[in-house]
Amino acid sequence: MHHDKIILNHGGGGLLTKELISNLFYTYFKNDILLEQGDSAILNTEAGHLAFTTDSYVVDPIFFPGGNIGKLAVCGTVNDLSVSGAKPLYLSAGFIIEEGLSMNDLEEIVRSMAEEAKKAGVQIVCGDTKVVNRGKCDKVFINTSGIGILEDRHKEIGSGRKIQVGDKIIINGFVGDHGIAVLGARKSLNFQTEIKSDCASLSHIIQEVLAEVDVHFMRDATRGGLATVLNEIAEHRNFGIEINEDEIPVREETQGVCELLGFDPLYLANEGKVVMVVPADKVEVCLSILQNNELAKDSRTIGEIVESYPGKVILKTSIGGRRFVELNTGEQLPRIC
Amino acid sequence: MHHDKIILNHGGGGLLTKELISNLFYTYFKNDILLEQGDSAILNTEAGHLAFTTDSYVVDPIFFPGGNIGKLAVCGTVNDLSVSGAKPLYLSAGFIIEEGLSMNDLEEIVRSMAEEAKKAGVQIVCGDTKVVNRGKCDKVFINTSGIGILEDRHKEIGSGRKIQVGDKIIINGFVGDHGIAVLGARKSLNFQTEIKSDCASLSHIIQEVLAEVDVHFMRDATRGGLATVLNEIAEHRNFGIEINEDEIPVREETQGVCELLGFDPLYLANEGKVVMVVPADKVEVCLSILQNNELAKDSRTIGEIVESYPGKVILKTSIGGRRFVELNTGEQLPRIC
Numbered sequence: 001m002h003h004d005k006i007i008l009n010h011g012g013g014g015l016l017t018k019e020l021i022s023n024l025f026y027t028y029f030k031n032d033i034l035l036e037q038g039d040s041a042i043l044n045t046e047a048g049h050l051a052f053t054t055d056s057y058v059v060d061p062i063f064f065p066g067g068n069i070g071k072l073a074v075c076g077t078v079n080d081l082s083v084s085g086a087k088p089l090y091l092s093a094g095f096i097i098e099e100g101l102s103m104n105d106l107e108e109i110v111r112s113m114a115e116e117a118k119k120a121g122v123q124i125v126c127g128d129t130k131v132v133n134r135g136k137c138d139k140v141f142i143n144t145s146g147i148g149i150l151e152d153r154h155k156e157i158g159s160g161r162k163i164q165v166g167d168k169i170i171i172n173g174f175v176g177d178h179g180i181a182v183l184g185a186r187k188s189l190n191f192q193t194e195i196k197s198d199c200a201s202l203s204h205i206i207q208e209v210l211a212e213v214d215v216h217f218m219r220d221a222t223r224g225g226l227a228t229v230l231n232e233i234a235e236h237r238n239f240g241i242e243i244n245e246d247e248i249p250v251r252e253e254t255q256g257v258c259e260l261l262g263f264d265p266l267y268l269a270n271e272g273k274v275v276m277v278v279p280a281d282k283v284e285v286c287l288s289i290l291q292n293n294e295l296a297k298d299s300r301t302i303g304e305i306v307e308s309y310p311g312k313v314i315l316k317t318s319i320g321g322r323r324f325v326e327l328n329t330g331e332q333l334p335r336i337c
Numbered sequence: 338m339h340h341d342k343i344i345l346n347h348g349g350g351g352l353l354t355k356e357l358i359s360n361l362f363y364t365y366f367k368n369d370i371l372l373e374q375g376d377s378a379i380l381n382t383e384a385g386h387l388a389f390t391t392d393s394y395v396v397d398p399i400f401f402p403g404g405n406i407g408k409l410a411v412c413g414t415v416n417d418l419s420v421s422g423a424k425p426l427y428l429s430a431g432f433i434i435e436e437g438l439s440m441n442d443l444e445e446i447v448r449s450m451a452e453e454a455k456k457a458g459v460q461i462v463c464g465d466t467k468v469v470n471r472g473k474c475d476k477v478f479i480n481t482s483g484i485g486i487l488e489d490r491h492k493e494i495g496s497g498r499k500i501q502v503g504d505k506i507i508i509n510g511f512v513g514d515h516g517i518a519v520l521g522a523r524k525s526l527n528f529q530t531e532i533k534s535d536c537a538s539l540s541h542i543i544q545e546v547l548a549e550v551d552v553h554f555m556r557d558a559t560r561g562g563l564a565t566v567l568n569e570i571a572e573h574r575n576f577g578i579e580i581n582e583d584e585i586p587v588r589e590e591t592q593g594v595c596e597l598l599g600f601d602p603l604y605l606a607n608e609g610k611v612v613m614v615v616p617a618d619k620v621e622v623c624l625s626i627l628q629n630n631e632l633a634k635d636s637r638t639i640g641e642i643v644e645s646y647p648g649k650v651i652l653k654t655s656i657g658g659r660r661f662v663e664l665n666t667g668e669q670l671p672r673i674c
Binding site: 003004005006007008009010011012018020021024026028029031033034040041043045048050052053055056057058060064071073089090092093094095096097098099100101102104106107109110111113114119123124125126127128129130131132133135136137140141143145149334335 | 340341342343344345346347348349353357358361362365366368371375378382383385389390391392393394395397426427429430431432433435436437438439440441443444447448450451454461462463464465466467468469473474475478480483484486487554593602635649657671672
C-alpha cells in the first residue's frame with residue numbers, strides 16, 4: 001500500500017515498518033553489511049569482528065513499573081549486541097530533551113543508565129545533549145548505539161545461516177510483560193496491573209550459553225513481540241516454524257489483560273526476552289544453563305524449525321488446531337520502547 | 338546556578354551545557370574514556386584504535402539553504418570522527434519521525450544522507466526507525482553514531498596533549514554560514530539571505546592534511562561556534578589563546594545580519610569548519626594543502642597558543658584593543674543543528 005505520509009504503524013515493528021525499511025532505507029543506503037539485516041551490523045576489521053547497533057527510545061511514559069527510558073536504552077542496545085553473538089563493550093548516549101523536564105527525573109534516568117551499564121559490563125563512552133522547545137518532543141528521547149566484540153566462531157549467529165530443519169526454539173520466560181507494564185502505566189488506559197517490565201540486560205546469560213552451546217540464531221523479541229521475531233526468522237531463511245501454544249509462557253494476568261483489551265500476547269513487546277534457535281541435541285544443556293539464571297528461570301522450548309510451510313509460522317493451538325501467525329499488519333502500539 | 342528544570346540553554350553548547358555534562362553525565366557515567374572529553378571516544382581494542390562518536394540532529398527547519406537535516410547528520414558525525422584524527426568508516430542512522438511527515442520529504446532526507454555518505458567515504462550499516470504521535474516531536478530527529486579507525490600516531494590528536502605554546506591556530510574558511518542560513522530559513526525571523534550553510538564532510542581534506550602535517554589538535558566549530566571551541570581548547574589544556582579579529586574570516590553579509598539581530602559571528606554555528614592547532618613551522622604546508630581544496634580555500638591563520646592568560650581566549654580587535662572571548666553564558670540559538 002502506498003502512503004504519502006508517515007503514519008504511526010510505520011514505526012510499529014510490523015509489516016509497514018518492514019516496507020519502509022526495504023523500500024526507502026535499504027534502497028538508498030544499500031551495502032553488504034546493512035543488507036545482512038542483523039540486530040547488529042557485523043564489521044570485519046583487520047584484527048577482528050565488531051558488532052555495531054543503534055536504537056532510539058521514545059517510550060511513553062518515561063517511568064513504568066520495572067524500569068524507565070534510561071534503563072531501557074541500555075538494556076535494549078546491550079541485548080541487540082548480545083543476540084548477535086557479541087560481547088557488548090561500549091555505548092554512546094544521545095539525549096533529546098524537552099525544555100521543562102524536571103532535573104530530578106533526568107537524574108533518575110541517568111542514574112538508572114549508569115547502574116544498568118555496570119550490570120551489563122559496558123561503558124558509556126560518548127554522548128550528546130540537545131534541548132528542544134516545549135511541545136517539540138515528549139519529555140526525553142534517548143538514542144544509544146553500541147559496539148561489541150565478536151569471536152570468529154560466533155560471527156554467523158546474527159545472519160541466521162546456521163539455522164537447520166529440526167533445530168529447536170527456546171524462549172527465556174514469560175512474554176508480554178514489558179508491553180503490559182507500559183500500557184498499565186499510561187493513564188489513558190483504565191486498567192491496573194501488578195506486572196513489571198521484564199527490561200533486563202541479557203549480556204551475561206547469553207555469553208554463558210555461547211560458551212557451551214553452538215547457538216544457530218538469536219534475536220530479542222522487542223517491538224512486535226515473539227510473533228514478529230518468529231516471522232523474521234521464517235521469512236529471512238525460508239524455513240517453516242511450528243510453535244505450540246501450550247508451551248509459550250504467558251502469565252495468567254497478561255492473558256487476562258489481553259482478552260480485556262483485545263491484544264495478542266504474541267505481539268506484545270518484551271525487553272528481556274531472547275528467542276534462541278539451537279540444535280536439538282543441545283536443548284537440554286542450553287535450558288539447564290538458562291534456568292539457573294534469575295533472568296531465564298522460566299525458559300522453555302516452544303517449537304521447532306520445520307521443512308513444511310517455508311516462510312510461515314504455524315501455531316498449534318491448545319485445542320489441537322493450527323493457524324498461521326502473521327506479521328502484524330493492523331494497529332500497533334506506538335511508543336512501547 | 339541551580340536549575341530544577343531543563344531550559345533551552347542547557348542544549349546551547351555554552352556554559353550551561355558544560356555544567357549539565359559535568360555535573361550529571363560525567364558524574365554518573367564516569368570512566369577514563371569518557372572523561373577524555375574528545376569529539377570521539379578513543380577505544381583501544383584488540384582490533385586497533387577506534388574512534389566512536391554520536392550526535393542527535395534536531396535542526397529547525399529540516400530543509401535550509403545548503404542542506405537538510407539528513408546531510409547535516411552525516412557531515413556532523415563524519416567530522417567528529419575526522420577531527421579526532423580517525424578515518425570515518427561506518428555510521429548508524431536512528432530516525433524519530435513525527436506522524437504525518439511527508440514521504441517525499443523523508444525520501445529527500447534519506448537521499449541526501451546516502452549521497453553525503455558516499456562523498457565522505459562511509460557506509461551506513463545499521464539503523465532504527467521510531468514514529469511518534471503528531472505533536473510529540475517536530476517532523477524528524479536523526480541520530481547518527483559513527484566508527485572510525487585511528488592510526489597509532491594520531492591517537493593523541495583529540496586529547497589536546499600535544500598542544501604547545503607557539504602553535505598556530507588555523508580555520509578553513511568563513512565562520513557563521515550555517516547559523517545564518519538556518520536562521521534565514523526560519524519564517525519567524527524576518528530577514529532574507531543569500532548565505533548557504535557550509536555543511537560539508539571534511540574527512541578527505543583532514544586526511545590529506547594529516548598525511549603531511551603533525552596536527553596537534555583539531556575540533557569542528559559547530560554549536561557554540563568558534564568562540565566555544567577556542568575556549569574548550571584554552572580551558573582543557575590551560576594555555577592562553579590569542580586571536581586577531583582582522584584575520585577571522587567573516588562574510589560581509591554575515592557581519593551585517595549579526596549587527597541587525599544582535600548576534601556575534603564568533604558564536605554562530607558552522608558545519609564545515611575545523612579549527613586546527615599546528616606547529617608554527619608547519620603552517621605553510623598546512624595552509625597550502627587546505628587552500629587547494631574547495632572546502633578550505635579561504636583557510637587562514639587566526640591566532641596562536643600563548644603562555645599568558647592560561648585558560649582564556651583573548652581577541653586583539655581591529656582597532657587595537659584586547660578583550661576576553663568568554664564561553665557563552667547568555668541566550669543560545671536552539672535547534673541550530
